[in-house]
Amino acid sequence: MFPRTVSAAAVAPPDPTPDLPGSGPIRRAEARAADRLEPGVHAAPLSAVASRPPSDPVSLAGLAACVGDARAAALSPADGPPDPATFAALRARLEKARAKLPPEYQRAVVDPLLRTLDGLGPRGFARVLAEDPEREGDAALLLDVAQAVLQHGEGYQARATSAFQEVVSDLYEGFLSAEDRRGVKPPDRGVLPPLVRWGSAEDGPYTWSATATASLEVGAPIVSLPAANASGGLLAWPALAHETAGHDILEADDGLRDELAGAVRDGLLAERMDPSLADYWADRIDETAADVLGVLNMGPAAAVGLVGYFRALNGAWNGTPSLRNVGSPEDPHPADIARAYLAAETVRLLSFKGAARWADRLVAEADRDLGRIRLGDLAVTAGVAKASAAVVARAIVRTRLGALEGRALGDIQDWRDADEAIVADLRRALKEGEGSGGAGRYAEGAYAAHAVAAGVYEAVAGTSDPAKAMSGMIGVLAEMSAATSRGDLAA
Structure with a gap:
């Protein structure tokens, strides 16, 4: 399982929590518990x-x-947008969206993603989703790449x-x-x-x-x-x-x-x-x-x-x-x-x-x-x-x-x-x-x-x-x- 950057934001692997500010459920729980913010000591505004x-x-x-x-x-x-609920729906929408992306992204992102899906098939796709119900690992990566293609191709x-x-x-x-x-x-x-x-x-x-995306043979972050x-x-x-x-x-x-x-x-x-x-x-x-x-x-x-x-x-x-x-x-x-x-x-x-x-x-x-x-x-x-x-x-x-x-x-x-x-x-x-x-x-x-x-x-x-x-x-x-x-x- 690849973390969402290890750029990932919050606590320990293998949980791939989100980035820059250290957001996501672990960070929020941490902030609410023992590691809460200390009261700030606010200085007076600078006269300059x-x-x-x-x-x-x-x-x-x-x-x-x-x-x-x-x-x-x-x-x-x-x-x-919500993720497609079934393999067939996702496969069909990706194929249609492909034409709306530039050729280099068709070759480096859409085509390898479609090959990965075809290799999984409906049962393999369902298994990936079932094994990552919180959408933090393999399923999150697969669906995020798919959403990037769909959102561009469908004009979201x-x-x-x-x-x-x-x-x-x-x-x-x-x-x-x-x-x-x-x-x-x-x-x-x-x-x-x-x-x-x-x-x-x-x-x-x-x-x-x-x-991370190379695990799907996708050639772009x-x-x-x-x-x-x-x-x-x-x-x-x-x-x-x-x-x-x-x-x-x-x-x-x-x-x-x-x-x-x-x-x-x-x-x-x-x-x-x-x-x-x-x-x-x-x-x-x-x-x-x-x-x-x-x-x-x-x-x-x-x-x-x-x-x-x-x-x-x-x-x-x-x-x-x-x-x-x-x-x-x-x-x-x-x-x-x-x-x-x-x-x-x-x-x-x-x-x-x-x-x-x-x-x-x-x-x-x-x-x-x-x-x-x-x-x-x-x-x-x-x-x-x-x-x-x-x-x-x-x-x-x-x-x-x-x-x-x-x-x-x-x-x-x-x-x-x-x-x-x-x-x-x-x-x-x-x-x-x-x-x-x-x-x-x-x-x-x-x-x-x-x-x-x-x-x-x-x-x-x-x-x-x-x-x-x-x-x-x-x-x-x-x-x-x-x-x-x-x-x-x-x-």
Whole structure:
């Protein structure tokens, strides 16, 4: 049985609970029991923030509204389409949907899926479903791949789906492109961008990596967002950088994950930090590195999205919209507050001129939820948590890696002043909401990651309410999809 990424979010294998915030039934039970959020110690607002113009996203003037928007989406009963009830119905619908997908996805996803189903037959299909009644393993993988095909082929939430696919394809191809990886061998696996699908709010965002889908001989990962996020919950969208530019990229190069874990452990020990703390971070390298890669690919929007989305989900599931200060030994995710500090320190390493200002503001925002921090079995001070996060960020961003031909992750992906300028341009475009001028009117070099960052900036600045910013973002992304791919998901 393959986990749903070991990107998977919550507690121990073999239970493949969902990703980024550590959602799903185990995480929610954990939050309600011994590992509940500690009361946050909220700092007073920074005086410097109040003096900034309302259009400045660093003010985070609209963050509370974004958290409320994401919390409402997390509580939504909206779900994706139901799974076909019988083998015959599924087989027939997949065959019909096949023609609506681009040829590369027909060959790499639909055809091998149909071969797998034919090999199972009606009885084998029924057995797979019966052996995984909770839909956490083999049946979940099979049905999720099928839903990705069906939702694209049958036009489910067509506009939002094209926007979703544009983001995932941009993030994946942007990191694995020949230009960004100049001098680095092609990835060992997974050169086709993931196919997307909409799922339940209970499952949160997650990915089935190329390693998992290969068990079905399917040649692309699958990335899922809750169906409610097709129309609300803007802060779920930056999580796609964690899933696609994070987990799916970590799966693409053999040895990358182990090298990063070693670099993190060595870096912390070199700073004479507690060996238990070094083990805590290194043992969670999947989630830790995915957070860092998300920021490298989407800039501060990924970091502020992480803080706001965690608050929203914690508010939805246990009534306290704060970052968790406790990370249990069984949770493969670091504690929320440690991840917030890690994201801030990754922003500090980016190339754009405002990086330090953003990083300081993100640290201050995380401090608003600061309580007694426990990372696994180790109690640490806030100072140690912050210092360790800075070491981990440097190790992941700057270590030269054999899996990347001696290049560092920060050499391949960065966020520069040009990216900030593109985001500023797109903020003006997305204010028009639906967008009617065609994607060609956007700044040269504008990609989907910029559009998501623009939507997040616009909303957290308080310039637009989250629903309006998200509507504009999806409009821009849909235009980009139409212009750059002419309906081809892989363009």
